[in-house]
Amino acid sequence: MTDLPHSPEQPVVAAKTSRWRTFLKSDIVWSYRHSPVTIVASIVALVLILMAVLAPWIAPYNPFNPATLNLMDGFTPPNSNSFAGRYFILGTDNQGRDVLSTIMYGSRVSLFVGFSATLFAMVMGVGLGLVAGYLGGIWDAVIMRVADVQLSFPAILIALLIFGVARGLIPPNQQEGAAIWVLILAIGLANWAQFARTVRGATMVERQKDYVSAARILGVNPFIILLRHVLPNVMGPVLVIGTIGLALAIIEEATLSYLGVGVPPTQPSLGTLIRIGQQFLFSGEWWILLFPAVTLVLLALSVNLLGDWLRDALNPKLR
Amino acid sequence: MLAFIARRLFQSVIVMLAVAFIAFMVFRYVGDPVSSMLGQDSTLADHAALRERLGLNEPFYIQFFSFVGNALQGQFGISYRLQQPVSQLIMERLPATIELAFASASIALVLGVVLGIYTALRPRAFSTGVIMTASLIGVSLPTFLIGIGLIYVFAVELKVLPSFGRGEVVDLGWWRTGFLTESGLRSIILPAITLSLFQLTLIMRLVRAEMLEVLRTDYIRFAKARGLSQRAINFGHALKNTMVPVITITGLQLGSVIAFAIITETVFQWPGVGSLFVNSVAVVDVPVMAAYLVFVALVFVVINLIVDILYFIVDPRLRDGAKSGR
Amino acid sequence: MTEPVLSIKDLVVEFPFRNDVFRAVSGVSFDIMPGEVVGVVGESGAGKSMTGSAVIGLIEPPGHIASGEIRLKGERIDNLPEEAKAKLRGRRIGMVFQDPLTSLNPLYTIGEQLIETIRTHLPLNEAEARQKAIDLLTEAGIPKAAERMESYPHQFSGGMRQRVMIAIALACDPEVLIADEPTTALDVTIQAQILELMKELREKLGMAVIWITHDLGVIAGIADRVMVMYGGQVVEQAPVRELFGNPQHPYTRALLKTVPSVSGEREEKLAVIEGQPPILSAAPAACPFRARCPQAFERCERENPARVPVGPAHDAACFGDPATGGPRDV
Numbered sequence: 022m023t024d025l026p027h028s029p030e031q032p033v034v035a036a037k038t039s040r041w042r043t044f045l046k047s048d049i050v051w052s053y054r055h056s057p058v059t060i061v062a063s064i065v066a067l068v069l070i071l072m073a074v075l076a077p078w079i080a081p082y083n084p085f086n087p088a089t090l091n092l093m094d095g096f097t098p099p100n101s102n103s104f105a106g107r108y109f110i111l112g113t114d115n116q117g118r119d120v121l122s123t124i125m126y127g128s129r130v131s132l133f134v135g136f137s138a139t140l141f142a143m144v145m146g147v148g149l150g151l152v153a154g155y156l157g158g159i160w161d162a163v164i165m166r167v168a169d170v171q172l173s174f175p176a177i178l179i180a181l182l183i184f185g186v187a188r189g190l191i192p193p194n195q196q197e198g199a200a201i202w203v204l205i206l207a208i209g210l211a212n213w214a215q216f217a218r219t220v221r222g223a224t225m226v227e228r229q230k231d232y233v234s235a236a237r238i239l240g241v242n243p244f245i246i247l248l249r250h251v252l253p254n255v256m257g258p259v260l261v262i263g264t265i266g267l268a269l270a271i272i273e274e275a276t277l278s279y280l281g282v283g284v285p286p287t288q289p290s291l292g293t294l295i296r297i298g299q300q301f302l303f304s305g306e307w308w309i310l311l312f313p314a315v316t317l318v319l320l321a322l323s324v325n326l327l328g329d330w331l332r333d334a335l336n337p338k339l340r
Numbered sequence: 341m342l343a344f345i346a347r348r349l350f351q352s353v354i355v356m357l358a359v360a361f362i363a364f365m366v367f368r369y370v371g372d373p374v375s376s377m378l379g380q381d382s383t384l385a386d387h388a389a390l391r392e393r394l395g396l397n398e399p400f401y402i403q404f405f406s407f408v409g410n411a412l413q414g415q416f417g418i419s420y421r422l423q424q425p426v427s428q429l430i431m432e433r434l435p436a437t438i439e440l441a442f443a444s445a446s447i448a449l450v451l452g453v454v455l456g457i458y459t460a461l462r463p464r465a466f467s468t469g470v471i472m473t474a475s476l477i478g479v480s481l482p483t484f485l486i487g488i489g490l491i492y493v494f495a496v497e498l499k500v501l502p503s504f505g506r507g508e509v510v511d512l513g514w515w516r517t518g519f520l521t522e523s524g525l526r527s528i529i530l531p532a533i534t535l536s537l538f539q540l541t542l543i544m545r546l547v548r549a550e551m552l553e554v555l556r557t558d559y560i561r562f563a564k565a566r567g568l569s570q571r572a573i574n575f576g577h578a579l580k581n582t583m584v585p586v587i588t589i590t591g592l593q594l595g596s597v598i599a600f601a602i603i604t605e606t607v608f609q610w611p612g613v614g615s616l617f618v619n620s621v622a623v624v625d626v627p628v629m630a631a632y633l634v635f636v637a638l639v640f641v642v643i644n645l646i647v648d649i650l651y652f653i654v655d656p657r658l659r660d661g662a663k664s665g666r
Numbered sequence: 667m668t669e670p671v672l673s674i675k676d677l678v679v680e681f682p683f684r685n686d687v688f689r690a691v692s693g694v695s696f697d698i699m700p701g702e703v704v705g706v707v708g709e710s711g712a713g714k715s716m717t718g719s720a721v722i723g724l725i726e727p728p729g730h731i732a733s734g735e736i737r738l739k740g741e742r743i744d745n746l747p748e749e750a751k752a753k754l755r756g757r758r759i760g761m762v763f764q765d766p767l768t769s770l771n772p773l774y775t776i777g778e779q780l781i782e783t784i785r786t787h788l789p790l791n792e793a794e795a796r797q798k799a800i801d802l803l804t805e806a807g808i809p810k811a812a813e814r815m816e817s818y819p820h821q822f823s824g825g826m827r828q829r830v831m832i833a834i835a836l837a838c839d840p841e842v843l844i845a846d847e848p849t850t851a852l853d854v855t856i857q858a859q860i861l862e863l864m865k866e867l868r869e870k871l872g873m874a875v876i877w878i879t880h881d882l883g884v885i886a887g888i889a890d891r892v893m894v895m896y897g898g899q900v901v902e903q904a905p906v907r908e909l910f911g912n913p914q915h916p917y918t919r920a921l922l923k924t925v926p927s928v929s930g931e932r933e934e935k936l937a938v939i940e941g942q943p944p945i946l947s948a949a950p951a952a953c954p955f956r957a958r959c960p961q962a963f964e965r966c967e968r969e970n971p972a973r974v975p976v977g978p979a980h981d982a983a984c985f986g987d988p989a990t991g992g993p994r995d996v
Contacts, residue, residue, distance in 0.1 A: 035536050173596075174599065175602065177599065189366075279606075282618065282621050292482075295484070317485070321482070325480045
């Protein structure tokens with residue numbers, strides 16, 4: 022055959038690349054490092070998430086402990102001392118609560134609801150999508166029809182409706198405690214359809230493939246087929262939808278709380294804070310509204326940007 | 341063609357029945373209509389009497405049928421909160437919502453299509469970058485925040501536009517319009533812009549994505565290979581092919597404007613059916629919730645039907661029953 | 667001595683990709699005489715479609731012609747501004763694509779698309795253009811042409827659609843027709859019909875044809891001359907009979923062996939060419955075929971062979987001589 026370019030005495034040394042190295046050299050990492058917007062977005066998102074998670078430990082004040090509140094602290098502008106002499110970097114609201122601390126705790130609630138609802142939607146959507154795609158037939162028809170109809174209604178409407186119904190079914194004394202879970206359920210149920218649609222399509226594609234037929238003939242449990250083989254192949258788009266869905270869930274929660282039908286007043290989220298802040302807009306205490314609003318926007322925007330980047334990075338057509 | 345319409349009509353009826361069923365379940369089983377209507381001082385005898393009057397002791401399917409029957413006649417019971425017939429409440433507030441929806445949909449459609457085409461044809465222009473960034477921020481901005489922001493700038497700081505309400509209205513038969521008075525027109529500007537922004541962003545991105553996709557197709561390539569001018573290609577071919585799917589999705593989006601109006605109406609205290617619905621959810625005013633659900637479903641179903649028919653007219657492939665190859 | 671109608675010299679087409687560059691066409695030169703049919707053969711990725719796209723000026727950005735010249739009847743056309751190029755397309759250079767279904771706009775009737783093309787280049791009014799369109803369709807073998815003007819692309823069968831596309835491409839009587847795999851998507855009987863049609867049209871209109879394909883059978887059926895491409899370069903070029911009868915480049919020989927013969931022994935395994943075609947990012951410093959070549963030797967690693975004459979009107983880019991298995995005496 023051909024003359025080899027190097028003589029046989031020199032052994033060919035293969036470079037041992039670790040999986041981490043391979044990942045670092047991959048297209049995804051390349052596109053991440055070359056997109057300054059994405060890098061900034063991920064840093065912002067990380068900071069906000071950390072702030073929310075660590076709130077109980079790093080917030081300067083506890084805004085929800087009535088014992089520590091002093092009305093004399095109220096209406097303090099940002100970066101100044103209150104009448105009672107305490108310093109508030111972002112000012113206080115009408116009840117003397119430190120705006121920075123309320124934002125931290127508020128983000129906590131917003132993120133908790135957002136993540137949980139998205140997780141719920143993801144599990145439900147992916148599950149139903151796998152079932153619809155794999156079993157086909159009547160399962161597929163029913164699930165997809167429901168998903169289609171639901172997708173043509175805006176999520177807010179669905180969430181509102183579910184919330185209202187749940188509220189009506191739960192006796193008044195349990196409303197407070199259940200409110201957050203009802204909210205998560207409502208937003209989750211409003212957002213599952215997109216996951217289901219995508220996963221169902223991908224599952225149908227995988228189902229045609231030979232390895233699935235082979236596994237079925239061998240009698241492998243279909244559950245395992247779905248989990249081990251189909252699922253990894255659909256995780257890409259699911260991740261994208263999940264990220265963008267998270268941003269949506271955060272905005273939906275904020276909207277519902279703003280409308281007064283979201284989280285209870287004892288656990289205010291960023292939406293509730295904005296609602297409170299709006300009252301004081303006209304009388305000049307702009308900071309009560311602005312800072313929670315900016316935080317909300319930064320959160321949603323950074324998550325959205327990450328989702329956008331993820332979508333472009335995982336899309337083979339755009340390479 | 342007729343077979344197509346008949347089939348779609350039939351499907352629409354099924355969807356409406358399903359929605360009616362859900363609405364009925366909500367109506368009947370969420371909360372207790374009797375206690376809500378009678379208040380706390382009533383006696384057990386009053387309760388029993390009311391139950392009999394409302395037909396709440398009848399078998400399930402009879403109640404459902406009377407619900408549907410009543411619904412078809414526009415009877416949805418009486419609001420717990422406002423003690424008025426629900427249908428009357430909805431009718432009173434409907435014109436406000438429809439005018440708002442119409443105004444904002446027009447803005448969103450016109451601007452969305454224009455900007456979408458522009459950003460697709462000039463992908464590397466600086467202005468395109470600005471527009472796309474703005475649209476991304478727009479998607480991340482909740483509608484209510486935009487509303488509040490606009491109120492702050494135009495009503496509080498600049499003091500040129502009102503911050504709430506509908507302004508003066510003129511009666512045209514049973515319809516109350518705000519379009520014929522100056523204060524009415526000024527009042528609708530901010531809410532219409534707020535409501536339109538989300539739709540505008542969506543439509544613009546959709547038109548842009550579709551157009552970019554179309555510009556990559558083989559038939560556009562062949563059009564270039566035939567020597568057609570860039571103008572003929574962009575506006576004669578690409579545009580027409582872009583609009584087909586855009587029509588569908590836009591139509592569906594317009595339906596959701598009615599629902600999104602909920603938020604805008606709340607921010608601006610606009611007296612439409614949206615704010616009515618929010619208030620009813622807050623106090624679990626079940627008849628209103630159920631009625632709103634049916635109403636919105638009706639709007640969606642009708643719009644869906646119109647869009648399907650439009651699609652049918654525009655795309656010749658569907659007329660032969662051939663698959664629409666997209 | 668007639669002037670070539672199309673002349674390509676040292677064409678290089680590059681695609682920047684991230685921080686690298688992909689060389690799709692790597693120094694291609696050939697001339698086409700008026701009225702001749704030149705077949706361009708090679709596997710996917712050999713650069714044949716890209717060469718065709720370069721001629722008609724339709725390389726998708728960020729791809730571009732990095733160097734080289736393309737001349738139509740002596741005038742350079744590769745460095746013209748876009749509007750000037752658009753005037754050439756359809757009028758002096760026509761192109762037919764592989765899939766007629768996706769190449770025709772589904773929302774317009776074929777009559778509309780034909781007339782539009784005609785009126786873009788020729789000063790005819792609506793009625794005249796319409797008549798010309800009908801005549802073109804009839805010539806292309808479409809029955810009841812006048813009625814079918816109102817039909818949409820999806821209402822035709824695959825073979826008919828391809829005839830429509832050919833009619834449109836030839837509507838303004840171009841001097842050169844580039845056919846990029848026009849029969850690949852059609853079944854064999856329709857393929858034969860289209861080949862017949864092309865031969866008739868060529869007789870009648872006298873245009874030169876560049877027929878790009880990977881199917882040697884088609885080449886045998888229609889080409890006057892054949893160009894074999896590999897790794898972005900022309901590796902062998904000869905009149906069709908000479909190429910099939912006396913292939914000199916190892917790639918061509920291997921290619922011919924892969925065509926299963928209907929009359930051969932049934933025990934033979936299907937011959938394949940082992941390995942994958944190269945992806946180049948710079949001017950090759952060695953023969954692009956060396957990794958898969960059964961007779962490569964040391965010189966093939968160091969130099970990229972230039973085309974040398976190996977027979978009547980026949981050249982090949984190879985250092986070896988298939989007759990001896992060793993280097994060729996030049």
